[in-house]
Amino acid sequence: EVQLLESGGGSVLPGGSLRLSCEASGITFRNYAMHWVRQAPGKGLEWVSSIGRRGDRIYYADSVKGRFTISRDDSKNTLSLQMSGLRAEDTALYYCAKAEQPVLTAFDLWGQGTTVIVSS
């Protein structure tokens, strides 16, 4: 079955760190660019970060640049998002998604998301 499965979410104190993972199955993971998109409770979609095939062409939203790091391990079919310096406004459901290329091409498969709560 073709799917993306996120994990690693949880509750964390402001200023804390968390590492999200997204495991792909049913696809040749190395052939695709990967993305993280988040959705705060009751709000719209917000793009977070993208990584191209072979780990080149990395992009970040201004709101997370310098605090979040995207990476991929093609041997494990896994996308990661290392989050540090977490703030209350980072509270959201985090989705991973795949695309043919990191730019211009649409996100054609999404996971079900993992929830991050930043609160004291």
Next chain:
Amino acid sequence: SYVVTQPPSVSVAPGKTARITCGGNNIGTKSVNWYQQKSGQAPVLLIYYDTDRPSGIPERVSASNSGNTATLTVSRVEAGDEADYYCQVWDSSSDHWVFGGGTKLTVL
């Protein structure tokens, strides 16, 4: 950075046509994607490259993009079309993906 604007809500009766707009400066020069998100579910790609439908998306879903407005059209609306719809573009000047704020489609 580039901004795309969607109406917060659109309402339509069953069997009628719903049109959801996505406005942005010269958005017609960009490639627009559209996503549908039903309550409690992950987004699903509806339209890519302005007008193309992935396999499994019905022909009654279509889109256009010209000038300062991209439009998603859902014909013969059904109760199952009730969802939030998002447009998306790549902003090459900032190297950012940009989502519209989303439009809630209500089927009356």
